Amino acid sequence: SVGAELVTHSDTILGRESLNKALLMATNAQLRQLAKKEKLQDFGLKKLAVFLETKFIKPTKPLIMGVANINSDSFNEQSRINTQNGIAKIEAMIEAGADYIDLGGVSSRPGSEYCGREEEFRRIKDIIEEIYKLNLHEKAKFSLDSFDEYCLEFALNHGFKMINDITANANLATLAARYDAQFCMMHMQGDPATMQIAPKYNDLIGEISDFFEQKIALARELGAKKIVLDVGIGFGKTAEQNLLLIKHLEHFLKFGCPLLVGASRKSVINHYYKSEVKERLPGSLYLHLKAFENGAQIIRTHDVAEHKQLFDMHEAMNQATLW
Structure with missing residues (x-):
């Protein structure tokens, strides 16, 4: 018993x-x-x-994914790096406890437009080569936040272990399978340029669940074995819808795939407590703690050390016993 x-x-x-x-x-x-x-x-x-x-069984401790954006227009200036300071910042996140580093060459903030393959590749090429040269990919898992197949294959050829695709293009499953890489598919209503213009759902949880069901079936058919799901906090959702997705995240555990959540310093916090991006750490910590409690296995954040401390203390509290 x-x-x-x-x-x-x-x-x-x-x-x-x-x-x-x-x-x-x-x-x-x-x-x-x-x-x-x-x-x-x-x-x-x-x-x-x-x-x-x-x-059904939720993880006892999440994996922490640090964010590194090699561009000049990501919404959080703190996450921006360049080829000169990028390696030092990445090494600092790994030292602070990052399990993953998510590198992105393109901003996907509301209203942003894609810069094109040539420009994206120009941004990421040198730092990916440096990461590989220094064997940093052996100290943490690296993912590329991209939907461009050429850029993604370049990263996978240099030790990256995850495709992080905000467009959930299931056809990229073939590429993921070829490199035995994790394939993260995110839900987004519309595209970054239009997604926050009056997002609407008749059945928020049901529609996103149906979306994942279709995407997972196609990705598996194309050979993907290591699928990760991201409900897309801030991508075509109202502030309340973002909270509801975190509150009911465990619904998506039924797919048997790790769940990734990234609410770090996003505008949903500003909606309920007026604040600049640099002032949203407390709200980020709270949202990520609730996401973890509801089944998130990977937490994507700009603040690795603070999240590491949070989840270490949370684990210690859960393990403390009188007997």
């Missing part, structure tokens, strides 16, 4: 039907213990253990 409860139909014990529906009620700790026990059993219960671990 693990202390959980299983509710069945009153006739189930009589064995009149070969299959019966049941309702399992358990805490995360009970689910982990149950999954561990089921792994030792026969009769298909090993599959049940995998199902419980991938669909």
Whole structure:
């Protein structure tokens, strides 16, 4: 016994039907213990253990993704780097505890327009080569925030391990599969130039869930094995819709893919507490803590050290016991 409860139909014990529906009620700790026990059993219960671990059990600690933007127009000046100071800033984030570094050559803030492949490649080429030369890709996982196949393949050829695509172009799954890379697909209503012009949903959770279901099916058909999902905080959502997505994030655990959330210093914070980008760290920490509690496995942030401290203390608090 693990202390959980299983509710069945009153006739189930009589064995009149070969299959019966049941309702399992358990805490995360009970689910982990149950999954561990089921792994030792026969009769298909090993599959049940995998199902419980991938669909319902939330991570005990998130992975932290530090943001490095090699451009001059990203909304947060703090994240901007260049080929001169970029390596030092990346090394500092790794030293502070970053599990991932997300490099971006193009701004996707509301109202922004794509600079084109040639300009994007010009921005990222030198620093990617330097990252590879210094073997930094062996100290943390690197992702490229891009939807351009040429730029992405260049990064993957230089040790990058994730495609971070805000357009969720499932056709990039072929590229991800070729390099055994993670493939992060983000939900966005519209495009960066238009996404914040009166975003509207009839069923916020349902529509985004349907979007992911279709994208995952196509990506898997094209060979992607390591899919990550991002609900797209600030990408075609109102302030309240952003909060609702974080509040109900665990709905998307059903897909069995790691969930990435990036609410770092975004305007949703300004909507509820008037503040400049540089003043939004407390709000970012709160939103990311709630996202983690609701199932996020990867937290994308401009403030690595502060988030590392937050989640280390959160883990310590959860582990503290009187017995």
